[in-house]
Amino acid sequence: MKITLILVTALLLSPLGGRAATDPSKPNIILILADDLGYGDLGCYGAAKVKTPNIDKLASGGRRFTDAHSASSVCTPSRYALLTGEYPFRKNLWGPVMNPSPLVVDVTKPTVASLLKAQGYATACFGKWHLGFGDKPNPDWNTDLKPGPLECGFDHYFGIPVVNSHPPFVWVEDHRVVGLDPADPLRYGGKAETQSFPEKMLKPAMSGAKAAHALYREEEHGTTLTEKATHWMRGQKDEPFFLYFATPHIHHPFTPGAKFKGSSEAGRYGDFIQEFDWMVGEVMRTLDELKLRDNTLVILTSDNGGMLNEGGQEAWKAGHRLNGELLGFKFDSWEGGHRVPFIAHWPGHIPAGSVSNQLICQIDLLATLAALTGSKTTGPDSVNVLPAMVGTPDKPLRDQLVIAPHKEKNLALREGRWLYIGAQGGGGFNGTKVGDHMLGGPGALKFTGEINSDIANGKIKADAPSAQLYDLEADLAQSYNISQEHPEQASKMAKQLNEVQKHLHSTP
Incomplete structure (x- = not known):
C-alpha cells in the first residue's frame, strides 16, 4: 500500500486541475453494475454483433478479469453480496425480491457505502435497487420508504425501486416516490401501469399513482439516470465520492432510447447493450470534464450472466452468444450464470491493457475498498483482491468461492480449477419451448446446441450422476461432468461446501 500512496501523491502534485485532494489515499470510486450483462456481451470479451467502444476503451486503459464472478446468478442475492460482503445463502436469499418486500440488508452491519461514508466519502446510488424497502412485510409506498438505500450508507438515491420489468413502475428519490399524488395513492392489486411487459408477468400488480407513472418513461431511463448521475458527480468534485451506478440495462424489457433502436446486429438485446455503453461513456467524459479521471477508480461489472429470454433468444439467432463459450444462463450454477465481465480502471495504478486470471468475486469489493481507503471494516466472506487489481x-x-443459483440444491463450490455442483442441471429456469421467457437449463441446450455429457435431447439422462464436477482449466465450456472419474475430489468438495454453510463466515 505504501507504494500506491506514493504514486497517488505524485499524481496529485501534477498540474491536472480539478480537486486538490487532501487525503491521497482516497481516490474517487465509481462502481458501474450492469443488469444481466453476460460474459460475451462486450467487444473486449469477444462480442462482434454489438459495439461497445467506451467499455472497450475502459478495458484497454485498465485491467480485464477473465475469472470474475457474482456471488449469485440471481439479481437480488447478487446485489446483497456485493454491498455486504456476505454470501446470500446466509440470509436465505435465492431469488429476486418483488413487491411487497422489506429491506433485506441489516442496516446495523457494514456495507460498501457505509464504510466509504465513514471514510469521508460522499455516497450516492443511481439506478436499480431491488433490495426491498421498509421493515415490514407490506411497505406503504405512499409514505417514507425507510429503511432503504440511505440507511445502507448512501447520502442520496434516485432510481428504480424493484426492477424495470415489474411494478410499481415509478421513480424513487431518497425516501419517497417521485410525483406521488396523495389523492391517487399506489395500491396493491388492480391493473398495473406498464408500457411494454406482459400483464401475466406482473404479479402482484400495483395500480394507482398515475401522475408518478407518467414520469416513468421507459425509453428515457438511460438518459434520465445518466443525467442524474453525472450531475451529482459535478457537485462532488471537491471531495472524494463513491458513485454506485446500478443501471437497469440490460434487463428485460429491452427499451433503448430512440437513437439506439436498430443500432446493433443483435436485435433489441444488442441495442440495449449499446445504450449502456453510451452511458458508461458519459460517465467517463464527465470525469474528464472535471479532470478527475486519473484520481478515480472505476469498476464495471454485472450482477449475473446473460438471460435466455425472448430478447436473448433473438440475439442468439442473430449470432450473438450472450455468455461467450460458457454453459448456461442467468439463474444457473453453470458458469454462464455467474462468470461476468469485470473491468478495473485507475490510471497510474492499474496497468493499461492488462488481463488477470485471478479468481475474484463481487463479494470481495467490501474488503478491497476497505483496504484501499484504510478502513478496518470486514465482511464475513469478503477477500481483499486489491493486489490483483494493481x-x-x-x-x-x-482459495474457494461459493456460488448460489436460483435453486438451493444446486449450490456450487469453486476451488482452483474445480467447480462442484451439488445436484443435477443448472439450478435455474427449466423452460423447454423456444420463445418461452423461462427457457433454460437442459431444455435450452436443444436451442443453443451446447453440449453437456449429462444431457441429451433437452433432458437429463436417466443415468446422469447426482452431482457435477468440472475441470474448468481443461473444459471451460463444461461439456463433460467428471464427478464419476474423480469421486474423491467430488466427495471432498461436497464436505467443504457443507462446512462453509455451517459457519458464520469463510474469511478470517
Whole structure:
C-alpha cells in the first residue's frame, strides 16, 4: 500500500486541475453494475454483433478479469453480496425480491457505502435497487420508504425501486416516490401501469399513482439516470465520492432510447447493450470534464450472466452468444450464470491493457475498498483482491468461492480449477419451448446446441450422476461432468461446501 500512496501523491502534485485532494489515499470510486450483462456481451470479451467502444476503451486503459464472478446468478442475492460482503445463502436469499418486500440488508452491519461514508466519502446510488424497502412485510409506498438505500450508507438515491420489468413502475428519490399524488395513492392489486411487459408477468400488480407513472418513461431511463448521475458527480468534485451506478440495462424489457433502436446486429438485446455503453461513456467524459479521471477508480461489472429470454433468444439467432463459450444462463450454477465481465480502471495504478486470471468475486469489493481507503471494516466472506487489481500476485488470493443459483440444491463450490455442483442441471429456469421467457437449463441446450455429457435431447439422462464436477482449466465450456472419474475430489468438495454453510463466515 505504501507504494500506491506514493504514486497517488505524485499524481496529485501534477498540474491536472480539478480537486486538490487532501487525503491521497482516497481516490474517487465509481462502481458501474450492469443488469444481466453476460460474459460475451462486450467487444473486449469477444462480442462482434454489438459495439461497445467506451467499455472497450475502459478495458484497454485498465485491467480485464477473465475469472470474475457474482456471488449469485440471481439479481437480488447478487446485489446483497456485493454491498455486504456476505454470501446470500446466509440470509436465505435465492431469488429476486418483488413487491411487497422489506429491506433485506441489516442496516446495523457494514456495507460498501457505509464504510466509504465513514471514510469521508460522499455516497450516492443511481439506478436499480431491488433490495426491498421498509421493515415490514407490506411497505406503504405512499409514505417514507425507510429503511432503504440511505440507511445502507448512501447520502442520496434516485432510481428504480424493484426492477424495470415489474411494478410499481415509478421513480424513487431518497425516501419517497417521485410525483406521488396523495389523492391517487399506489395500491396493491388492480391493473398495473406498464408500457411494454406482459400483464401475466406482473404479479402482484400495483395500480394507482398515475401522475408518478407518467414520469416513468421507459425509453428515457438511460438518459434520465445518466443525467442524474453525472450531475451529482459535478457537485462532488471537491471531495472524494463513491458513485454506485446500478443501471437497469440490460434487463428485460429491452427499451433503448430512440437513437439506439436498430443500432446493433443483435436485435433489441444488442441495442440495449449499446445504450449502456453510451452511458458508461458519459460517465467517463464527465470525469474528464472535471479532470478527475486519473484520481478515480472505476469498476464495471454485472450482477449475473446473460438471460435466455425472448430478447436473448433473438440475439442468439442473430449470432450473438450472450455468455461467450460458457454453459448456461442467468439463474444457473453453470458458469454462464455467474462468470461476468469485470473491468478495473485507475490510471497510474492499474496497468493499461492488462488481463488477470485471478479468481475474484463481487463479494470481495467490501474488503478491497476497505483496504484501499484504510478502513478496518470486514465482511464475513469478503477477500481483499486489491493486489490483483494493481499488481500481479504470484499466488491465488481466493482459495474457494461459493456460488448460489436460483435453486438451493444446486449450490456450487469453486476451488482452483474445480467447480462442484451439488445436484443435477443448472439450478435455474427449466423452460423447454423456444420463445418461452423461462427457457433454460437442459431444455435450452436443444436451442443453443451446447453440449453437456449429462444431457441429451433437452433432458437429463436417466443415468446422469447426482452431482457435477468440472475441470474448468481443461473444459471451460463444461461439456463433460467428471464427478464419476474423480469421486474423491467430488466427495471432498461436497464436505467443504457443507462446512462453509455451517459457519458464520469463510474469511478470517
